[in-house]
Amino acid sequence: MNRTGKLLLTAAPIAAGAAAAVAVKRRRARRPAARRRHVVTVFKPRFELESTQLPGSLSEIADQLEITLAEAPGGRGTEIAVRIRDNATVTDGHVRRALRETQSLIETGDVLLPSGPPTTRPTLLNRPLQMATQHGREGGLL
Amino acid sequence: MRALQWEGVNKLAVGTVPDPELRNPGDVIVRVTRTVTCGSDLHLLGGYIPFMEKGDVLGHEFLGEIVEAGPDVRNHRVGDRVVVSSFISCGNCWYCDQKLYSLCENGNTNPAITETLWGHAPSGCFGYSHAMGGNAGSHAEYIRVPFADVGAFTVPDAVSDERALFASDSASTGWMGADLGGVKPGDVVAVWGAGAVGQMAARAATLLGAARVIVIDRLENRLQQVEQHIGAETLNYEQTDVGGELRERSGGRGPDVCIEAVGMEAHAPGAQFAYDQIKQQLRLQTDRPIAVREAIHACRKGGSVFVLGVYAGFVDKFPLGALMNKGLTVRGAQMHGQRYIPMLLDRMAKGELVTEHLATHVLPLDRAPEGYRMFKEKEDGCVRAVFLP
Numbered sequence: 001m002n003r004t005g006k007l008l009l010t011a012a013p014i015a016a017g018a019a020a021a022v023a024v025k026r027r028r029a030r031r032p033a034a035r036r037r038h039v040v041t042v043f044k045p046r047f048e049l050e051s052t053q054l055p056g057s058l059s060e061i062a063d064q065l066e067i068t069l070a071e072a073p074g075g076r077g078t079e080i081a082v083r084i085r086d087n088a089t090v091t092d093g094h095v096r097r098a099l100r101e102t103q104s105l106i107e108t109g110d111v112l113l114p115s116g117p118p119t120t121r122p123t124l125l126n127r128p129l130q131m132a133t134q135h136g137r138e139g140g141l142l
Numbered sequence: 143m144r145a146l147q148w149e150g151v152n153k154l155a156v157g158t159v160p161d162p163e164l165r166n167p168g169d170v171i172v173r174v175t176r177t178v179t180c181g182s183d184l185h186l187l188g189g190y191i192p193f194m195e196k197g198d199v200l201g202h203e204f205l206g207e208i209v210e211a212g213p214d215v216r217n218h219r220v221g222d223r224v225v226v227s228s229f230i231s232c233g234n235c236w237y238c239d240q241k242l243y244s245l246c247e248n249g250n251t252n253p254a255i256t257e258t259l260w261g262h263a264p265s266g267c268f269g270y271s272h273a274m275g276g277n278a279g280s281h282a283e284y285i286r287v288p289f290a291d292v293g294a295f296t297v298p299d300a301v302s303d304e305r306a307l308f309a310s311d312s313a314s315t316g317w318m319g320a321d322l323g324g325v326k327p328g329d330v331v332a333v334w335g336a337g338a339v340g341q342m343a344a345r346a347a348t349l350l351g352a353a354r355v356i357v358i359d360r361l362e363n364r365l366q367q368v369e370q371h372i373g374a375e376t377l378n379y380e381q382t383d384v385g386g387e388l389r390e391r392s393g394g395r396g397p398d399v400c401i402e403a404v405g406m407e408a409h410a411p412g413a414q415f416a417y418d419q420i421k422q423q424l425r426l427q428t429d430r431p432i433a434v435r436e437a438i439h440a441c442r443k444g445g446s447v448f449v450l451g452v453y454a455g456f457v458d459k460f461p462l463g464a465l466m467n468k469g470l471t472v473r474g475a476q477m478h479g480q481r482y483i484p485m486l487l488d489r490m491a492k493g494e495l496v497t498e499h500l501a502t503h504v505l506p507l508d509r510a511p512e513g514y515r516m517f518k519e520k521e522d523g524c525v526r527a528v529f530l531p
């Protein structure tokens with residue numbers, strides 16, 4: 001086997017594992033109910049958040065969610081915990097994206113956009129990675 | 143514009159890509175004047191970090207001139223000569239407040255992959271795969287820099303481009319290893335790897351007051367640079383027993399602080415390298431942790447090991463017993479450049495930190511694939527290849 005083949009062999013498990021894990025997360029994200037809370041800590045005092053509506057897409061889906069705020073220990077800010085209501089149509093992926101965007105809006109006033117215009121070209125090998133990155137803020141463990 | 147693009151495993155090409163655009167109001171566009179290879183790029187090139195797409199622009203260590211600024215940029219204006227931290231950080235989250243900038247919560251547009259792999263996501267980095275945000279890299283004529291007020295630093299007139307370039311990543315990373323590794327006056331410090339980061343870590347240890355600093359490598363030209371420009375002692379691991387030599391040079395105690403600046407493609411003489419190489423190629427481990435193992439074994443009881451080299455996943459035969467029973471502190475990080483760059487530029491202006499010797503090869507961007515080949519194969523004594531877009 002040539003060097004390229006060996007390296008692909010080496011790299012494949014990480015790529016396949018990560019892509020599979022992201023895909024599993026996304027499949028889970030499409031499942032209704034069986035709910036746990038999604039929680040993020042934002043670096044802003046609780047009283048500042050309670051005095052105004054949370055920014056971003058979290059407020060757009062708020063009627064499908066139970067949102068609670070709690071002071072984080074050690075001056076770390078405020079914990080925003082979200083539970084999806086029974087029979088809600090939003091997914092875990094929607095909530096992850098909304099929480100991440102809300103955190104960024106609270107902390108920086110903006111949500112970072114990817115580089116652009118793109119410099120990459122689609123290939124057969126790229127497709128799983130591109131599918132994963134198109135939903136980059138929806139996956140993960142949050 | 144012209145840019146160096148990743149075309150596949152061990153394939154690079156200079157091509158034409160769209161000019162970058164301002165995407166957020168805190169962005170600037172920088173005309174890149176100098177950009178440099180990094181050992182960690184070789185992991186991308188070799189396919190060890192498999193989150194690259196055909197056409198991605200490489201490069202994360204650079205310097206240039208601001209040619210366009212977003213409406214929210216306050217600290218810079220068009221025409222500023224800036225050096226930019228390789229990691230992208232918002233400056234406002236809890237991690238940035240703790241000066242742990244590479245752990246920023248808001249700098250990675252694609253946290254899912256690394257959060258799934260590692261439990262939590264680090265911040266984004268320029269030109270370092272889609273796991274790190276998919277940001278276009280600096281081996282190009284222009285680059286978009288997000289959160290420019292936080293990550294771009296105006297270079298003082300007293301510091302040349304040639305010197306300031308390495309504040310972007312190598313010097314910041316090296317300094318972090320010595321600083322967060324806890325180097326104190328009187329310490330004996332060992333550094334694995336005499337590349338740019340290892341040399342900068344050694345210089346940082348000296349400036350922080352270490353009594354002896356010993357750098358370990360196998361490449362004589364790099365060890366000569368260490369002796370000539372850094373003022374540290376050296377060990378060639380192909381010619382001596384590193385563990386025994388370090389014990390002897392530290393009064394039998396072992397080094398107080400061990401800094402690993404090698405990474406996942408480490409080399410070693412003998413069976414250990416063959417073992418790790420075979421396991422890596424058989425997919426039984428993702429990284430070769432040879433230098434980390436040796437650092438843990440050599441470190442004095444109660445000492446500190448700092449991992450600066452880049453690792454992707456899982457390793458075998460990690461000496462957990464030595465770590466636990468010797469009471470070691472093991473720590474690692476991607477670089478928190480924003481924490482160190484202003485201080486480094488100040489030291490560069492005073493002449494305390496010199497870096498020009500690291501740029502052993504300076505080439506036009508069109509010859510970047512050749513530069514990477516020389517860098518990877520260590521041809522002609524290449525320590526770092528700098529490109530002029």
